[in-house]
Amino acid sequence: MSATFLGIPPFPEAARAAVNDSRLRHNLRKATHTIRDKRGAVVTELEEDWERLRSEGAAIKSHTLRHLDHYLEQLEAAVERAGGHVHWAADAAEANAIVTRLVRETGETDVVKVKSMATQEIELNDALAEAGITAYETDLAELIVQLGDDLPSHILVPAIHLGRSQIREIFLDQMAEWGVAAPEGLTDDPRALAEAARVHLRERFLRTRTAISGANFAVADSGTLVVLESEGNGRMCLTLPETLISVVGIEKIVPTWADLEVFLQTLPRSSTGERMNPYTSTWTGVTPGDGPQEFHLVLLDNGRTDVLADTVGRQALRCIRCSACLNTCPVYERTGGHAYGSVYPGPIGAILTPQLRGMSSEVDEALPYASSLCGACYEVCPVAIDIPEVLVHLREEVASGPGHLGEKAVMKGAEAVLGSSHALAAAQRAAGAARNLVPRHLPGMAGAWTDTRDLPGVPAESFRQWWNKHEKGQS
């Protein structure tokens, strides 16, 4: 029913197709640069406050992760006190089974969804479909992706890879099959597209009695869940239905309501370049006569405690999914999200996915190398995740595993040459002597260089050789 990342080749190969797709390159460049510039402006205006908020955010998250067991228990107790039910899911299969059972118990076969990375991670929609339950996405971009039988390619703007005319076509072709049809004569004017989606979704909100959400934050001491969004569609899902099921990664906890103060400043600024978030919805258990009367919280591990065990890699769990690192990443800008073969694309995906899934596949092994280590992601991250550090750390894990024999041989060779200045000098003399033999196009992996770039000429004399003469000339 919905597409999956299964079968997508490892990054370098998937990226090649993306790099050569000029329409995709254009869409991505325009979108990422627009958000990037907006973010830059609203961050700069905070001056040194930004750095303070950034380190406070990092500190709150690190502290919570260090004492996660404590805060999880606190959260569970608070949610239950407020009339909600808490379920623990060790992995995707368990989470899907719990949600499926809960939906079945409502007797409904349709659910509406607030955009949620956690449910994408566990591929909940597919699991529900297998059980005969249809999940309707209500976030505009997520709706576009669902209607187009496509995959999301960005954490915040899942349809970032599509242009307006492509969206118009999807609406015209698919909306009728899913509910209220697109109006005749629909243009690709953004307002017309948004209106078509509004009419389509309105009918759905009023008809559906069960909703599934994620959460941006879960406040441990009060048991409050928080969703930030820009369209108001999320609020419809969170308030209109009778039953609300929230699937939340265990790393989403903050200790107290006061901690939100930091993130409600940094998240909207980092993600959409807004000073304040348009719709911030919070709910604590159930309130008689107001909003959903049945509330379930599914706490999802799915690899997170393994990540927690890695002292370098665990900082990835601080992520608040703002997507600033995607929007600023020069690699993401040229490949888009699909090339990463992972629900979490871009720099955060390159470090989070291989940790959550483990690096047993070629796709996951390639992810830590999908970066030039330029450091732009670290610079913008509102919780100061040192993504380059984690990338190198994960590369170490890949390099210490089996395989990559050619590369290991090259590294070994380099080690021998660089292990002594005499060996290096000898290699330089050999290279200098053979300098006219270097071909313009190299075979194998080095061909990746010579396909588009000239190689520098090898000089006749290394610096070392020159220095020895220079020294003698002076004495």
Added chain:
Amino acid sequence: MRIALFITCVNDTLFPDTGRHVVRLLERLGHEVVFPEGQTCCGQMHYNTGYRRPAAKLAVRFVRTFEDADAVVVPSGSCAAMIRDNYPRLGGSGSRLSRKVAGLAPRVYDLTELLVDVLGVTDVGAYYPHKVAYHPTCHGLRMLGLGDRPYALLRAVRGLELVELAGATECCGFGGTFALKNGDVSSAMGADKARHAVESGAEVLCAVDNSCLMHIGGTLSRQRSGLRVAHIAEILASTEKEDALR
């Protein structure tokens, strides 16, 4: 002042001119340059590709070679950053290597830092009558935080016209083995950087790192753009007597 030169393996082997320019420049400013023979490579390529142990061995060698130096100049931003930012992560905390690195790293400088912060000069007496664009490499920009230093040095060069480079802070796409492992993305990034360089109207694109320049320069050369690349040392070493381009 007596300054130890860490030339780096790439410069030593492929760009010996950069070393000569550094020596010429510092000697012109009245300093003594020494070249400790035992030096080879900082280990950046090993470290960044995931080969930590060989990188640590090279770090030990670097520390042994330079531990007595008053100041070490590294005409490669990424190698200077490797030493200052990554060496401390290589040895375990409290290890012998970590202690030695902690002592040495603060005395390791990129060329522009050495000139501005340690030697206290921005006008190095250079003459270079050309239009120049400066590419602030990622490591120079974000890890070393070179800031205005390179621009200040270039602005003080007589005859030089500094032109603006669009998208200056964006990565050129070199990234060491990234250029090989992800050749297509790397080339696409390099092509954008080369385009911006050509559009800047500069005759020369300069940077503090020959690796990035090798990548951008290789792209420019393949496109027969006519724009040449130069390490900042070449520009700062140039004088009326020895204008490199004449």
